[in-house]
Amino acid sequence: MPDAGVGQGQRRPTEEETMRLIKPALMAAAVTLIGTLAVHAQGLDEIDPEIADRVFNPELLDPMQPVGPSAWRDWKAKNPPPWTIGYASSYAGNTWRAGAMDELQNEIIPYWKELGMIDEVIITQSNLNDSTQIQQMRQLVDQGVDAIFVCCSNPTALNQTVAYAAENDVPVFSMTGYLTSEYAVNSSVNYQLAGYELGRWMGEEIGGEGNVLIVEGIPGTSGSDSQDRGVRAGLETFEDIEIAGTVAGMWTDQVAQGEVQRWLATYPGKLDGIAVQSAAEMGVLRALAQSGRSEIPITIGGELGALCYWRNNPDYVSAMFHVWPPQNDIQLIWNIMMRTLQGQGPKMQSVLVEPIRMTYDDIASLLPEDCDENNPGWLDVPKEQWGLDPAFIDEFFLRPADPTEYAAQ
Known part of the structure; x- marks a missing residue:
């Protein structure tokens, strides 16, 4: 019986002939493999x-979080400073956005103008309308801005606009959530890791059993969806915990208060805890108080009003998790943006940091006894404690340097 592939009357090729035939294919495969490894x-x-290992653990990382090499590794701004920056904000209706905007307008802009590195920051608001934000970003590019940063946006809706900006030599930076475009540079806490820690803490706080209500942020945004995925994963590590329901708090106290009140009015069972995405904890606390269930523990983030409530009720919960201090969040993306404009070369698409866990003693040392439970502000944590240690940021750049020194060069 003839060998497969060799017909009757055909001669089997010699080993030398075979190698001569397949060598080009082997060489091509080797080049592809080397390129992939590079x-x-x-x-x-x-x-x-x-x-x-600590911050990018694949088991606790959103599978859509971009972690490949940055498209801006070898890029430098086409114009020298001072630069014009666009901030295409997607929403302005909560205390977190107000805190970030205050930091931008009263700290960042004056400081970097004095350094001679920025001329103007053009701010737009889209009120959670993707089409409006896309239009505003394209207009910013057409106006000639040198860079754009966005906040908390849909991870895919802006991608074509980000590519349009890149075609015009304008990098786009996303804080507090990622964009999946290969041309975006992202910064935030690892939200899936943060959510997992919140879920695990809640499970331990209620003794490993019971019913938990989940209060999401703004569904469809990467920051909300990543954190929600982590919360559920953390809760699922406890066999005797059930998710009793889910509402969208929209990262806004007034919205969360109304949604939780309506949910509580129709839920007949026992509720043991509420896993809340900040900024909505003050609204949830008010809803619980109005329903007569103030003893139910919730996850507390950085809102000063909620922290003051804990300050005045030491036995209420055992810890808080600061997932996104607005002052530091906007300082981090600004630092990354300035470094990129200066040609420092971001190594990868995302710069991620860890959430901060604090105890009652930590909060008691930071908040006075006469604190205000209606304070809409946010706890400001030391910059180096949350991602703004220069040595930490240096790790994510090929040619790291102090960005504040660039104007003197």
């Missing part, structure tokens, strides 16, 4: 392995 060696593989 790309893999960029980005995540270039940062400190301890940071990579």
Whole structure:
């Protein structure tokens, strides 16, 4: 019986002939493999392995979080400073956005203008309308801005606009959530990790059993969806915990208060805890008080009013989690943006940091006894404690340097 592939009367090729035939294919495969390995060696593989293992643990990382090499590694702004920056904000209706905007207008802009590095920051608001935000971003590009940053946006809706900006030599930076475009540079807490810690803490806080209500942020945004996925994963580690329901608090106290009140009015069972995405905890606390269930523990984030409530009720919960201090969040993306404009070369698409866990003693040392439970502000944590240590940020750049010194060059 003839060998497969060799017909009757045909001669089997010699080993030398076979190698001559397949050598081009082997060489092509080798080149492809080397190229793949070279790309893999960029980005995540270039940062400190301890940071990579701790903050980019694949088991606690949103599977859509971009962690490949940045498209802006070898780029530098086409214009010298002072630069014009666009801030295409998606929403302005909660205390977090107000805190970030205050930091931008009263701290960041005056400081970097004095350094001579920015001329103007053009701010737009889209009120959660993707089409409006897309239009505003394209207008910013057409106006000639040098860079754009956005906040908390839909992870995919802006991608074509981000590509349009890149075609015009304008990088786009996303804080408090990621954009999946290969041309975006992102910064935030690892929200899935943060959500997991919140879910695990809630499970332990209620003794490993009971019914928990989940209060999401703004569904459809990466920050909300990543954190929600983590919360559920954390709760699922307890066999005797049931998710009693889910409402969208929209990261807004007034919205969360109304949604939780309506949910409580129709829920006949026992509720043991509420996992809340900040900024909505004050609204949830008010809803519980009005329903006569103030003893139910919730997850507390950075809202000063909620922290003051805990300050005045020491036995209420055992810890808080600061997932997104607005002052630090906007300072971090601004630092990354300035470094990129200066040609420092971001190694990868996302710069992630860890959430901060604090105890009652921590809060008691930061808030006075006469604090105000209606305070709409946010706890400001030390910059170096949350992602703004220069040595930490340096890890994510190929040519790191103090960005405040650039104007003197």
